[in-house]
Amino acid sequence: QQQVKQSPQSLIVQKGGISIINCAYENTAFDYFPWYQQFPGKGPALLIAIRPDVSEKKEGRFTISFNKSAKQFSLHIMDSQPGDSATYFCAASARDGGSQGNLIFGKGTKLSVKP
Amino acid sequence: EPEVTQTPSHQVTQMGQEVILRCVPISNHLYFYWYRQILGQKVEFLVSFYNNEISEKSEIFDDQFSVERPDGSNFTLKIRSTKLEDSAMYFCASSERGQYNEQFFGPGTRLTVL
Numbered sequence A: 001q002q003q004v005k006q007s008p009q010s011l012i013v014q015k016g017g018i019s020i021i022n023c024a025y026e027n028t029a030f031d032y033f034p035w036y037q038q039f040p041g042k043g044p045a046l047l048i049a050i051r052p053d054v055s056e057k058k059e060g061r062f063t064i065s066f067n068k069s070a071k072q073f074s075l076h077i078m079d080s081q082p083g084d085s086a087t088y089f090c091a092a093s094a095r096d097g098g099s100q101g102n103l104i105f106g107k108g109t110k111l112s113v114k115p
Numbered sequence B: 001e002p003e004v005t006q007t008p009s010h011q012v013t014q015m016g017q018e019v020i021l022r023c024v025p026i027s028n029h030l031y032f033y034w035y036r037q038i039l040g041q042k043v044e045f046l047v048s049f050y051n052n053e054i055s056e057k058s059e060i061f062d063d064q065f066s067v068e069r070p071d072g073s074n075f076t077l078k079i080r081s082t083k084l085e086d087s088a089m090y091f092c093a094s095s096e097r098g099q100y101n102e103q104f105f106g107p108g109t110r111l112t113v114l
Helices: none
Strands: A004-007 A010-014 A019-025 A033-038 A045-050 A056-059 A062-067 A072-077 A086-092 A109-114 B005-007 B010-013 B019-024 B031-037 B043-050 B053-057 B065-068 B075-079 B088-095 B109-113
Touching: A004 A086, A010 A019, A019 A086, A019 A109, A033 A062, A045 A056, A045 A062, A045 A072, A072 A086, B005 B088, B010 B019, B019 B031, B019 B088, B019 B109, B043 B065, B043 B075, B075 B088
Parallel strands: A010 A109, B010 B109
Antiparallel strands: A004 A019, A019 A072, A033 A045, A033 A086, A056 A062, A062 A072, A086 A109, B005 B019, B019 B075, B031 B043, B031 B088, B043 B053, B065 B075, B088 B109
């Protein structure tokens, strides 16, 4: 119930291509869905986040698509660049019972963008 | 740009020893978190802290773990008697307003228990 399932585990994309990472959840109380980017040896850094009152959010080359009925959300990276090569984590949190927003993370996707 | 800092970057300890991991959250943030990441696995929530008390904790955060904000700037995670399975990367995070608000992560402390 508290899990966030993320796929694929790894992804190789050519420079200029579109990278797509998918996540699914079961807990309908989740109401905040961020994506984090992590480079080796660094902490996760927030990339983009969405709340379930919208179906899509775009920031530059990064777009989150959200399907509330299917309980799925995805990250699209347009015009992927070698500098985007990193591990991407989806996450979710629920503001119920006084929760202060602790994040439940997916298992991560290691993205490699080939030049 | 303000950032979360953590010390030490790497801690090696013997099984059964106590360790204290230190974090300095961003100065105007009010909500503090500890997460851990076992090598190659996902980031897991340990504990959240607000208004000088624990808000929520996961099943991982058992009696061997404790958190403290000893002064106005530091936020610490103590593991009383370390086990081999405590070896992981420990991340501190802070946010300004809790839910719906970006959590800024520190660079992590790599804990190795021998």
